[in-house]
Amino acid sequence: MIFKQFFEPESSTYTYLLGCEETRQAVMIDTVGSEVDKYVAALQQHGLTLVFTLETHVHADHVTAAATLRERLGSKSVVHRDAGAQCGDVLVTDGVHLQVGTLDIEVRYTPGHTNGCVSYLVGDRIFTGDALLIDGCGRTDFQQGNAGQLYDSIHAKIFSLPEDTLIYPGHDYHGRTVSTVGHEKRENKRLGGQTSRAEFINIMANLKLAYPKQIDVALPANQACGQVVIKQSA
Numbered sequence: 380m381i382f383k384q385f386f387e388p389e390s391s392t393y394t395y396l397l398g399c400e401e402t403r404q405a406v407m408i409d410t411v412g413s414e415v416d417k418y419v420a421a422l423q424q425h426g427l428t429l430v431f432t433l434e435t436h437v438h439a440d441h442v443t444a445a446a447t448l449r450e451r452l453g454s455k456s457v458v459h460r461d462a463g464a465q466c467g468d469v470l471v472t473d474g475v476h477l478q479v480g481t482l483d484i485e486v487r488y489t490p491g492h493t494n495g496c497v498s499y500l501v502g503d504r505i506f507t508g509d510a511l512l513i514d515g516c517g518r519t520d521f522q523q524g525n526a527g528q529l530y531d532s533i534h535a536k537i538f539s540l541p542e543d544t545l546i547y548p549g550h551d552y553h554g555r556t557v558s559t560v561g562h563e564k565r566e567n568k569r570l571g572g573q574t575s576r577a578e579f580i581n582i583m584a585n586l587k588l589a590y591p592k593q594i595d596v597a598l599p600a601n602q603a604c605g606q607v608v609i610k611q612s613a
């Protein structure tokens with residue numbers, strides 16, 4: 380498999396490129412609108428055709444490149460059916476497998492950060508978006524977030540995987556690029572060790588986080604796959 384991790388510093392977002400070496404078909408997970416030229420260059424460099432842009436959820440902190448890539452490269456946008464993104468070309472739900480060349484991509488429904496969150500399992504690695512971060516997790520106070528549901532999602536759909544499964548998150552704010560299921564089960568500050576569901580809900584209720592800077596722009600844009608609606612001024 381061809382694999383590349385991109386980092387967008389403004390929102391500390393990780394984007395992933397996964398390509399099939401045989402058919403040269405590729406997917407990208409959680410693209411960022413400002414980075415399109417880098418993605419196109421990487422795809423060209425490896426001789427890859429972009430088939431799907433996969434969203435782990437409707438993001439509140441950056442605008443997806445899905446619509447731009449669809450326009451430039453003909454890729455199709457994949458989102459969970461409850462994500463509220465009617466612009467999606469392929470609406471998926473738990474247990475769906477996408478086959479792209481030799482890549483088998485399993486959709487695991489992991490709501491709680493938002494009600495439309497999914498993780499994508501590809502071989503020995505899982506792309507968790509904002510559901511599970513390295514030593515943390517996504518906030519649960521916006522976009523139909525629900526701490527109890529997030530706890531259940533992570534335990535049932537991520538912590539149930541083999542301990543050496545690689546975890547590639549949607550963000551990291553400290554330069555860490557990858558973790559494992561075993562590490563997060565033991566060490567995650569919010570969920571690791573013996574943290575109970577009730578303790579986790581209590582932790583999440585007391586984070587006192589600031590209102591997300593980009594949310595008012597990013598949410599409507601991402602519900603349209605990144606097509607920014609320009610309002611005419613009077």
Ligand SMILES: [Fe+2]
Binds near residue numbers: 439509
């Ligand atoms: Fe998010």
